Amino acid sequence: MSEVLHLAKREPRTFPRSRFSSLVAFHRNELNQILAIYSRMVIAGEWCDYALNIGEQEAAFAIYRRRSPVPAYRVVKRVRSGAEGRRYRVVEAGGRVLKEGANLGEVLPVLLSKRLRLAS
Numbered sequence: 001m002s003e004v005l006h007l008a009k010r011e012p013r014t015f016p017r018s019r020f021s022s023l024v025a026f027h028r029n030e031l032n033q034i035l036a037i038y039s040r041m042v043i044a045g046e047w048c049d050y051a052l053n054i055g056e057q058e059a060a061f062a063i064y065r066r067r068s069p070v071p072a073y074r075v076v077k078r079v080r081s082g083a084e085g086r087r088y089r090v091v092e093a094g095g096r097v098l099k100e101g102a103n104l105g106e107v108l109p110v111l112l113s114k115r116l117r118l119a120s
Contacts, residue, residue, distance in 0.1 A: 022056055023055060023056055024054065024056065024077060024079055026052075031061075033105065034104075034108065037112060038063065041063075045066075047064065047065055047072070048064060048066050049064040056079075059077045061075040063075070071093060072093050073090060073092060073111060075111075076090075076091060088101055090108070090111060098110045
């Protein structure tokens with residue numbers, strides 16, 4: 001037979017600290033900025049796929065071109081490290097850093113200016 005539980009009398013549950021709370025991830029507004037450029041490049045036929053990698057030290061948004069097993073570009077968000085202030089970077093497939101900065105908005109335009117053809 002069923003038992004009726006009164007939710008108002010139930011004690012609130014406490015949850016242990018999540019193992020995900022220490023991970024670096026992109027916030028919604030950061031993803032919106034990245035996806036705005038990504039969608040323009042998909043429409044232009046330059047890019048076709050992406051992947052997200054979230055870790056304890058950095059989060060990366062990897063951008064793939066057509067038929068490529070290696071990401072053409074990676075937008076990386078690192079843990080803020082003291083006085084350095086460079087939290088975001090755009091990295092090419094070979095590992096060369098194209099742009100670094102403390103603000104995502106200042107590093108993303110390099111994706112549009114780097115040998116890319118976009119119809120306005």
